[in-house]
Amino acid sequence: MYIVENGIPKKIEETTFSDLNMKESDLEEMLRQNVDMLCEEEVSMIIVGQQVRNEKNGRSDLTAIDNDGNIVLIEIKRDKKDIEHRKEAFEFQAIRYAANCASIKEIDELIQNVFAPYVEKHKDEFHSKYDRSLTSIEIAQREVKSFISANGNPQFNRKQRIMLVASDFDDQTLSAVAWLNSNNVDISCYQVLPLQMENKTLIDIKKILPLEDYDDYYVKIANSTVTSYSKRESSDITKRSLPKIEKLMEWEIVKAGDQIKAKNKDDTATLMSDGKVKINKTNEITTMQQWLKPLYGWPSIQTYVFAIDVKTGKSLSELRAEYMESHQE
Known part of the structure; x- marks a missing residue:
């Protein structure tokens, strides 16, 4: 190779x-x-x-x-x-x-027995996001409940x-x-x-x-x-995966110059011709994944769920699903 x-x-x-x-x-x-x-x-x-x-x-x-x-x-x-x-x-x-x-069975059980000890072990990593006066249990509660809420409150x-x-x-x-x-x-x-x-x-x-x-x-x-x-x-x-941004642009679901908004955030970016985005606040050019992750503070994020096409108000995931459904043979 x-x-x-x-x-x-x-x-x-x-x-x-x-x-x-x-x-x-x-x-x-x-x-x-x-x-x-x-x-x-x-x-x-x-x-x-x-x-x-x-x-x-x-x-x-x-x-x-x-x-x-x-x-x-x-x-x-x-x-x-x-x-x-x-x-x-x-x-x-x-x-x-x-x-x-x-x-x-309960989120609080996970927080008490699993997540809080993990936060305590890596507390310095969480202090950039949460006040140092919070206990490890309080940080764990806020982190996991915010994550669950942002992802539509699925059954735990x-x-x-x-x-x-x-x-x-x-x-x-x-x-x-x-x-x-x-x-x-x-x-x-x-x-x-x-x-x-x-x-x-x-x-x-x-x-x-x-x-x-x-x-x-x-x-x-x-x-x-x-x-x-x-x-x-x-x-x-x-490797099995859904179509990525390059295919969405080929299908003309979105195009270069379109505005992309982070779900439930004020942050926006401009879609580039190569599928990357230019962050409007900083003019930094990066992938959508690398743009979105620090906004939510998660190590991995559903890019196409949390990237919203400004002109339609729909997520890229929704637009992709609609296109694939309408073009099924």
């Missing part, structure tokens, strides 16, 4: 986190501070827990809430060998944690989601996750692959499960025909 910089091709090589002397805790901290790496532009999410201990003294890596009010368990393994050498299956460990979270914790993260996955894990998905368990696998280019480390992230067709990942008895993801399935299979 090569990347071209200033007309010069530079080779990119796969490596491992262990070769980079990165521990699992280093990967966990990277994702804690940048959970949008796993969310793309269709999910709003905030981290509410880290290394949360359950009744059996197990610890879940990261705990989050998404825009549907669901508790999300993010379980991390550094490299495939870390998965294979575990006594307990990677996916089963996550399922146990999710089962514990299913017992949390109707179901739980599981996100498994590793640089590579063994066949047994992929087979189990595919089966669980086909039986309506919301569990996903994300490959976070470290790459080396000269003295730079790059991170390539792909969602590899769930897929449209799970049969490729079922382990056959006595004769596995599973294709390891390290063989790099095509992006058409490994």
